[in-house]
Amino acid sequence: MLLPVIIAGGTGSRLWPLSRELMPKQFLKLYTDSTMLQATVQRLQGVNAKTPLVICNEEHRFIAAEQLRQINKLDHNIILEPEGRNTAPAIALAALTALNQGQDPILLVLAADHVIQNNLAFHQAITIATELATAGQLVTFGIVPTAPETGYGYIQRGAVCQNTEQAFYVSKFVEKPNKDLALQYLSSGQYYWNSGMFMFKASIFLAELRKFRPDILACCEKAIANTESDLDFIRVNSGAFAACPAESIDYAVMEKTNLAVVVPMAAGWSDVGSWSSLWEISDKDAAGNVHLGQVFQHSSSENYVFAETGIVATVGLQNAIVIQTKDAVLVAAKDQVQDVKNIVQQLKNAGRSEHFIHREVYRPWGKYDSIDHGNRYQVKHISVKPGEKLSIQMHHHRAEHWIVVHGTAKVTINEQEQLLTENQSVYIPIGAVHSLENPGKIPLELIEVQSGAYLGEDDIVRFSDRYGRH
Amino acid sequence: MLLPVIIAGGTGSRLWPLSRELMPKQFLKLYTDSTMLQATVQRLQGVNAKTPLVICNEEHRFIAAEQLRQINKLDHNIILEPEGRNTAPAIALAALTALNQGQDPILLVLAADHVIQNNLAFHQAITIATELATAGQLVTFGIVPTAPETGYGYIQRGAVCQNTEQAFYVSKFVEKPNKDLALQYLSSGQYYWNSGMFMFKASIFLAELRKFRPDILACCEKAIANTESDLDFIRVNSGAFAACPAESIDYAVMEKTNLAVVVPMAAGWSDVGSWSSLWEISDKDAAGNVHLGQVFQHSSSENYVFAETGIVATVGLQNAIVIQTKDAVLVAAKDQVQDVKNIVQQLKNAGRSEHFIHREVYRPWGKYDSIDHGNRYQVKHISVKPGEKLSIQMHHHRAEHWIVVHGTAKVTINEQEQLLTENQSVYIPIGAVHSLENPGKIPLELIEVQSGAYLGEDDIVRFSDRYGRH
Incomplete structure (x- = not known):
């Protein structure tokens, strides 16, 4: 064996x-x-x-x-x-x-x-x-x-x-x-x-x-x-x-x-060591294009085009790589893709986060996507897998509104437990100890609207976490 | 005169x-x-x-x-x-x-x-x-x-x-x-x-x-x-x-x-008849690039690059147009930009909406942006200008949750009037006659979570509209 x-x-x-x-x-x-x-x-x-x-x-x-x-x-x-x-x-x-x-x-x-x-x-x-x-x-x-x-x-x-x-x-x-x-x-x-x-x-x-x-x-x-x-x-x-x-x-x-x-x-x-090697091994259309997602092309050939969300259109484009994600777009000449690492370095130097993390963030209990943000507020789409539970936690600087849009949530606020299902909402004041669990058999999807003067991920006090993240 | x-x-x-x-x-x-x-x-x-x-x-x-x-x-x-x-x-x-x-x-x-x-x-x-x-x-x-x-x-x-x-x-x-x-x-x-x-x-x-x-x-x-x-x-x-x-x-x-x-x-x-003519009249950097928004470049020259949201990175790109908007990206060779209309035609033929409308939609009272959607739900960011008011309306198929994240809202639900300010929320059940107004001096920003079996814009019964849109 x-x-x-x-x-x-x-x-x-x-x-x-x-x-x-x-x-x-x-x-x-x-x-x-x-x-x-x-x-x-x-x-x-x-x-x-x-x-x-x-x-x-x-x-x-x-x-x-x-x-x-x-x-x-x-x-x-x-x-x-x-x-x-x-x-x-x-x-x-x-x-x-x-x-x-x-x-x-x-x-x-x-x-x-x-x-x-x-x-x-x-x-x-x-x-x-x-x-x-x-x-x-x-x-x-x-x-x-x-x-x-x-x-x-x-x-x-x-x-x-x-x-x-x-x-x-x-x-x-x-x-x-x-x-x-x-x-x-x-x-x-x-x-x-x-x-x-x-x-x-x-x-x-x-x-x-x-x-x-x-x-x-x-x-x-x-x-x-x-x-x-x-x-x-x-x-x-x-x-x-x-x-x-x-x-x-x-x-x-x-x-x-x-x-x-x-x-x-x-x-x-x-070893798929670059975007061009991925183009090489992928199935192509008659014009030599690889296209994934909603891609529209005109007079374009020998390209690798990926649209994660929304659409990507190319006109007169040859031998190029176009990668569109929720927060970043890359357009590169196919014979210079080894220099993509230079962009990653630029992003590091500029103190940005797009080289490090996607807009959509994976957690042991599921994932969240930051769909909107502005002065003193942030909106997240949170998905919790069946049977999973976020840590029991508290925030010093933000209140949260949760609106369930799919599945069922077990919400505990200051030891008060309640079940919420599609189209129901709950409010978590600043300082309230709260937890969120998906007790059901299908994914729980909810929209979280955060409101407060400081909205950093580090404003969290964890009281208990089944994934060992104290 | x-x-x-x-x-x-x-x-x-x-x-x-x-x-x-x-x-x-x-x-x-x-x-x-x-x-x-x-x-x-x-x-x-x-x-x-x-x-x-x-x-x-x-x-x-x-x-x-x-x-x-x-x-x-x-x-x-x-x-x-x-x-x-x-x-x-x-x-x-x-x-x-x-x-x-x-x-x-x-x-x-x-x-x-x-x-x-x-x-x-x-x-x-x-x-x-x-x-x-x-x-x-x-x-x-x-x-x-x-x-x-x-x-x-x-x-x-x-x-x-x-x-x-x-x-x-x-x-x-x-x-x-x-x-x-x-x-x-x-x-x-x-x-x-x-x-x-x-x-x-x-x-x-x-x-x-x-x-x-x-x-x-x-x-x-x-x-x-x-x-x-x-x-x-x-x-x-x-x-x-x-x-x-x-x-x-x-x-x-x-x-x-x-x-x-x-x-x-x-x-x-x-007459700014194409992206290339806009490149021609715009101020350029030493490499002949025009860049607007969060743009990162490496070995790239003579391009027009526009990032509306998120970032756009180019590697080894020459004489190209890259336009990134919330729902669509265009990458075009600068000498073929007249064929952008071909993409627009493809979008029409495919029955899509991206040639017609932006993700962000302007209304006489302000605007809204569809920030998330899925099966049976939709999330919008709504901005109402000071003194403006949406029509008095009712929906047959959707309930709405409103969470104010900036400014003050005057909300009327079934003739019951209330003022909501930052971090306050309200629920509008299916069939409730409701209206939304910004009585204040600063923009009103709110997050709307729609929930229901049908979420089309045409599920609206207007009872009164100050902009004549009955």
């Missing part, structure tokens, strides 16, 4: 404005109706594997949990990193967690934000890798290159493996090449793209890590020794993990070990 | 998505902090002229009135056309209105949607034209061409006028030329752009119209014979006006009369 380990730690700014720090790429529905994380799990259907371990950042925990819950794969299986330390420590945490549970499974390490179009080829590669990992090798999956890409590292293959002709010993890992070198690599047939996907026995990976980077292993052992059980999460010791050096598995282990083998894979893989 | 006659009848789709059928170009702040209509009036400051007569379409009446009120030029001076009939009938209505008031003023006919950057040159041209109009000529203002434009008609000048050397008899009007011809016109120095601005005595224009198009004059005389006085508006007989042929003043009179003279004008004139 394989134990899939899914690394969901990125904060990809290259797909802004859809991807934001609090809602990065791996949690978005970029390519299918599932999120990238969900698709990564679903891709394993048919493989003899356990429920995956997912490793993500502390601040994404409720999003990861909700997305796994939606596909019935939430089972106390999310390891939270207090901060990112690159892939070597993340994988060490997963390996140690497995060993702590008295097992020594074969780990299948996957990134949560890749696309694989040919699932059959992917599963075939897994079968080959499983054989090699069982025999004690550290397997890396090498993507058969289809273009002279300068954005990826490459793996040069060595001799063919003894046990199977469908894998090779690793000759060496090479850095991102220039265009000429990439062309040579491509035509030689000896090189693969470094995909960041791996397979090995937990114990063997840890043994190799101890050999080459005992410091990393020591930190991870300390961090995992005192895990706290918190709802669906495995929470590592943040002090110990903070002391851990940040390093990729490639640098820490794969480039140093003698056990590395590469399994070639031609499975329509993409 | 001149009587300015301002033609404000267009429905310009070429500046979509800012310009829409219910809020066309002449009512927008495109170039200055004033709307185009207001700027047209303000441009006459220093000219010895009466309060202008404004001619606009029936459905724009409250917008025109509000904009004139804001600059203290509202004085029962808006002629409403039930439907557009081009410029000859519109000017005839204005001329007849003036004569009916026992006067025979010199009419200065202006379009409400032009930009003139050099006011001094404009006033000088008016001075020259006044002399000629007083002497009985029909004056047209000819724009000294600065480029071989193929989008305008031209006027060929003839001999210099007897009374002034700064004007010419008209040799002939010529249609929009091709590029070669336009180049010839430009280099000859004998041609001017046909600006659509005129000056003449009311009686003389009408005499010429009677000579060449007695049918148009007859219809206009009938239409104006039974004007109804309605608030600030002069409402012509719609049946009589509907029977009037649609014709431009050029075709109907100017190209036929022997009294035509042209006053050349070099005043930085533009």
Whole structure:
């Protein structure tokens, strides 16, 4: 049995404005109706594997949990990193967690934000890798290159493996090449793209890590020794993990070990590293356009156009990316999308929030969307999932009006409980202790009108919170 | 004394998505902090002229009135056309209105949607034209061409006028030329752009119209014979006006009369006929960009970027137009902006509303913005001007919750009157007769949450309306 380990730690700014720090790429529905994380799990259907371990950042925990819950794969299986330390420590945490549970499974390490179009080829590669990992090798999956890409590292293959002709010993890992070198690599047939996907026995990976980077292993052992059980999460010791050096598995282990083998894979893989790569792998119309949402086009071709809300119209537009979200629009030349990160930096420098957070904000109990605001007031659309409950709370500076527009709410104000249903409203004065719960079987939707001199999210005193957010 | 006659009848789709059928170009702040209509009036400051007569379409009446009120030029001076009939009938209505008031003023006919950057040159041209109009000529203002434009008609000048050397008899009007011809016109120095601005005595224009198009004059005389006085508006007989042929003043009179003279004008004139012409006349940064609103740019040049709400970011974008409004985004190549009308047509064909109306809707009492909607509910932000009042009304299918977030509301529900101020709310059940008024001195802002099975604007029974909208 394989134990899939899914690394969901990125904060990809290259797909802004859809991807934001609090809602990065791996949690978005970029390519299918599932999120990238969900698709990564679903891709394993048919493989003899356990429920995956997912490793993500502390601040994404409720999003990861909700997305796994939606596909019935939430089972106390999310390891939270207090901060990112690159892939070597993340994988060490997963390996140690497995060993702590008295097992020594074969780990299948996957990134949560890749696309694989040919699932059959992917599963075939897994079968080959499983054989090699069982025999004690550290397997890396090498993507058969289809273009002279300068954005990826490459793996040069060595001799063919003894046990199977469908894998090779690793000759060496090479850095991102220039265009000429990439062309040579491509035509030689000896090189693969470094995909960041791996397979090995937990114990063997840890043994190799101890050999080459005992410091990393020591930190991870300390961090995992005192895990706290918190709802669906495995929470590592943040002090110990903070002391851990940040390093990729490639640098820490794969480039140093003698056990590395590469399994070639031609499975329509993409790391969706930019808007242009998303355009490349998406279905296009006759004019080469990808359009999602309410898009109207005239004399336009080879574009990727996404309208989240409202409409987007293009006239005479070629080779461009247009991404419209509730609070930000990006228009970029397709061959310059790598500079989207420059805009993200500009937004940071300007002290704005649009690089960090969407207008719609996810919470463990549901979500809210700020639909209007002005001097001394703010209007939110709040959605509460069935059975969920916001913290018991109080505000010093704002009163709130709640109007239920869908479903049923259980509202408690100063210990007075009442049920409200569609078209009913309630008023929460400044200073009143209140809570909101959806006791029903369908989503609760309500409009909240806040009124007061200060409306910041931090004007909240939490008395009790079932999600541990004191 | 001149009587300015301002033609404000267009429905310009070429500046979509800012310009829409219910809020066309002449009512927008495109170039200055004033709307185009207001700027047209303000441009006459220093000219010895009466309060202008404004001619606009029936459905724009409250917008025109509000904009004139804001600059203290509202004085029962808006002629409403039930439907557009081009410029000859519109000017005839204005001329007849003036004569009916026992006067025979010199009419200065202006379009409400032009930009003139050099006011001094404009006033000088008016001075020259006044002399000629007083002497009985029909004056047209000819724009000294600065480029071989193929989008305008031209006027060929003839001999210099007897009374002034700064004007010419008209040799002939010529249609929009091709590029070669336009180049010839430009280099000859004998041609001017046909600006659509005129000056003449009311009686003389009408005499010429009677000579060449007695049918148009007859219809206009009938239409104006039974004007109804309605608030600030002069409402012509719609049946009589509907029977009037649609014709431009050029075709109907100017190209036929022997009294035509042209006053050349070099005043930085533009008809702002497209997004690219707006880019041309606007102030640009060092990279040739015009940016309005929250705009972030990287490696971008020669663009016109407008962000109404939220932010717009551009990366590697050249020679493009990006217009972001609350419900629609346009991205167009600057040299293909004439095809924006194609998008407008697509929207019409698709049965959408974004070519017709903005998310924010203007009413005589103020405005509302639809900030959220879903199944069985809708949320609006309503703004009521000081002293204004919505009609007394009733809905069969929706209940309403009102929460005041700014100012004071006088609310009457089933003849029960109450005052609500900031942070107070009220509920209006289905079937209740209700009204809303701002009795105060500052704007009233409130959030309305509608709840019900049918939320169309037409679910309204009006019992009384101070704006005549029964």
